[in-house]
Amino acid sequence: MNYEQHNLKNLILLLLTVLTYTAVLILNRLASKKIFFPNDVGSISRLFPLDITPAPIIFPIIWSTIYIWQTIWLIYVITFHFRRCSNRDLLYRKIQLFHPAFFLAFVFNNVGMIVWLFVWTNKLIGWSFVGLLFLTLALYLALYVSYKSLYLSRDQLINLNLKTDFWMVSILVHNGLAFFATWVTIASCLNLATYLTYGLFIELNISTTCSLLILSVICILFSIFENFIWQKYMLYTFTPWIVLISGLSGSLYKNYPKSGENLSRNNIITMLLVLICACLFAFKIIMFCLYKTIWKEKVDKKESHRLLQAKQENLTAPI
Numbered sequence: 001m002n003y004e005q006h007n008l009k010n011l012i013l014l015l016l017t018v019l020t021y022t023a024v025l026i027l028n029r030l031a032s033k034k035i036f037f038p039n040d041v042g043s044i045s046r047l048f049p050l051d052i053t054p055a056p057i058i059f060p061i062i063w064s065t066i067y068i069w070q071t072i073w074l075i076y077v078i079t080f081h082f083r084r085c086s087n088r089d090l091l092y093r094k095i096q097l098f099h100p101a102f103f104l105a106f107v108f109n110n111v112g113m114i115v116w117l118f119v120w121t122n123k124l125i126g127w128s129f130v131g132l133l134f135l136t137l138a139l140y141l142a143l144y145v146s147y148k149s150l151y152l153s154r155d156q157l158i159n160l161n162l163k164t165d166f167w168m169v170s171i172l173v174h175n176g177l178a179f180f181a182t183w184v185t186i187a188s189c190l191n192l193a194t195y196l197t198y199g200l201f202i203e204l205n206i207s208t209t210c211s212l213l214i215l216s217v218i219c220i221l222f223s224i225f226e227n228f229i230w231q232k233y234m235l236y237t238f239t240p241w242i243v244l245i246s247g248l249s250g251s252l253y254k255n256y257p258k259s260g261e262n263l264s265r266n267n268i269i270t271m272l273l274v275l276i277c278a279c280l281f282a283f284k285i286i287m288f289c290l291y292k293t294i295w296k297e298k299v300d301k302k303e304s305h306r307l308l309q310a311k312q313e314n315l316t317a318p319i
Contacts, residue, residue, distance in 0.1 A: 003089035010092065013103035014081055020110035021074060025067060027117055037121040044120055048194045051266050052208045054250030062183050062243070069176035076172055085160065095156045097169065099149045105142035109135045126199050129191040136188050139181035146173055147233035170236040182243040189215045205266060212269045216276065219244060223280045227287045235291060241281035248274045 031037040045053065077098060083091045092098065112135025120128040150169050157166050189211040196207035226234040252270045257263060263271075 003093035004084075005093075006090065007093060010081070010098075010100065010103075013100050013107075014078065016107050017103045017110075018074065018078070020107050020114075021070065024110050024113045027114055028063075028067075031117050031121055037117070039121045039123070041117070041120060044123060047123070048125065048198050050190060050193050050197070050208055051204060051255050051264065052193065052212060052251050052270065053190060053254065054247050055254040058247060058250035062246070066176075066180050066183060069172070069179060073172040073176045076168055080165070091162075095153050095160070095162075097149055097153050097157075097165065099145050102142055102145040102149065105138050105145060109138040109142065111135075112138055125191065125195045129188065129195045132184060132188040132191050136181060136184045139177055139184065143174065143177045143181060146177065147230070150174075151233055174234075174237050175239045178237045179239040179243055182240040183247065185218060186215065186244070186247045205264065208266050209269065212266060212273060216269075216273055219273070219277055219280060223283065227284060231287070231291065235288060238281075238284065241277055241284060244277045245274060245281065248277060 027036075032040050034040055039047075042056070042059070080097065081090070081092045085091060085094060112131050116128055116131035116135060119131055146169065150166065154166055157163060192214070193207040193211040196202045196210065197204050222240065226237065248270055252267070252274060255264075255270070256267060
């Protein structure tokens, strides 16, 4: 098969990814200046206050980190699509490190971000929750596709002496997307509480307690998945816990009662959730260390068996 020529479908998807992401950056900037948008994002948050919203300083730090990180991995992905092997084959044609579904999922995320910007700044809080949920699921899909692609491609990367690319994808793409996905998960829980309180007129502390409990369940399920079900895929992904601890600590800092006032139910739940996330983060690090030391021999044996099976399947496959 000729791998020297570009695949038009892949290049179109890559271009679409870059264009939609650029549109997100531009529209975010315009929204902050109230150009083409009736309000900025922050003013709507202040219009619908919650007792679990993080401190204002958290938002620019997190969003700046998200956009810088996504830009860096996008630049890496672009350069990867124009790199060639020693025999002039294009790397992305020889190694499917970035599946078309990955680009489609990230494009859907970008479209969801744009829709969310418009509906949120127009105070359509119900639809903004739907938009956030859509883009969050799109990010998780992009992550899943990328995890699978890297896992299936790692033998080729090793054989071609491209271990650096393994680490680039693990650190830049996976941790960058996970950072993004975790923050919009928190934002979705906040948006849900906003809709329940100001859209369905449910009592504020009940709405926010529901959102905190949902986030608690998500954290526990995520820990189970990353440590026991998809550990081979998620071994090097650490950023979700950093985002969770930062966001929840910012919430506690902003909403902690002044001296003389009693702790609210949501203060207590937030404190417990910070503690749970810190413990789960420590557990993640312990499991990582075990996977790389005590369990390494067992893992290597399983991988050797898998490689042997793959070779046998190739040999017995019909020509």
